[in-house]
Amino acid sequence: MATHQLAQVNIATLRYPLDGPELAGFVAQLEPINALADAAPGFVWRLQTEDGDATAIRPFDDERIMVNLSVWASLEALRGFVYASRHLGVMRHRRSWFTRMADPYLALWWVPAGTIPTVAEAKERLQLLARSGPTPAAFTFRDPFPEPAGASR
């Protein structure tokens, strides 16, 4: 059994209020896409409130920024969901819903299997990626790092 799992965080800045007509397309996709994630091969965990999603969690000073935090069995599992499922079709609208961010908006890192990352930790990983570029502690799909070898500590 694998000793590590992959954590991912991505953040997005809303262009318009979440309850407005501009975001209706996004809001309509929340439930089906989250259900798709929950049933996807290799899905382990995702951040959510009692609403069943994480849209109410606004951990940044800029409260337009939403956070998406999840854990997956492997990089391939996460990649399969993000880029090779219906999720891909939803992401093509990303610029209608969210402003482009200059700083890294997605970070990946390995966690010991069974560990759940915190939002505070996720923010640190994004900052680390912005500061140091891709490293084993915070990387991207384009510059991935392999699962650490050996037993988890």
Added chain:
Amino acid sequence: MAAMDGAPTDRDLAAIGLLQDPVRRALYEHVVAAGGEVSRNQAAEAAAVGRGLAAFHLDKLVEAGLLEATFRRLGERRGPGAGRPAKLYRRAAGEVAASLPPRTYETAAHLLAEAVEQTGADLELQAAARRAGVRAGRRQPREGGPAVERLLAARGYEPYRDGAALRLRNCPFANLSGEFPVLVCAMNLSLIEGLLEGLGAPERAVMEPAPGRCCVAIISKDNQD
């Protein structure tokens, strides 16, 4: 065989030269159109040549990097009496490309995609792709069979029927979509939407990603899936 980012290599030119032979060309096209693994016998039958000759040419195509060969036992039987495993052929994953004079559009495409990604110009790219699709669709001659399939085939998508849907075996932007999936797959969907609009076709294009094919499928307009 990397993507085209310089002058053609000897290996690329040799691979393309191999396809001049009509038998080899027929065998290659049969394997590609089958979309999976093909046995020697199947390929020989399709190209109307003997099994020995087919095997010779198929192995030449493997040597050149155009096909890949695997060995697999086809029947249920195991152990003594099961026979030797069959040699099966499928299209190789790598690309063969040559342009004379050398043209390195691949390099340009990656740089442009990087810049579009950084500036967040997804919607502008989708609009440009849609316009280009509409223009190409309007130019397509109307005679000579189903226009949608012919146009997609001519543009390298390798369309095939799958029930009511038309699916696309080949992603013409594979390297680029691998690196910038959101950007490039959305561009491709807009392009195909434009092609359908330009053709005046009643179908619509939808994103249905699956491994090993283009993520766009063409379905009839009343299908809500």
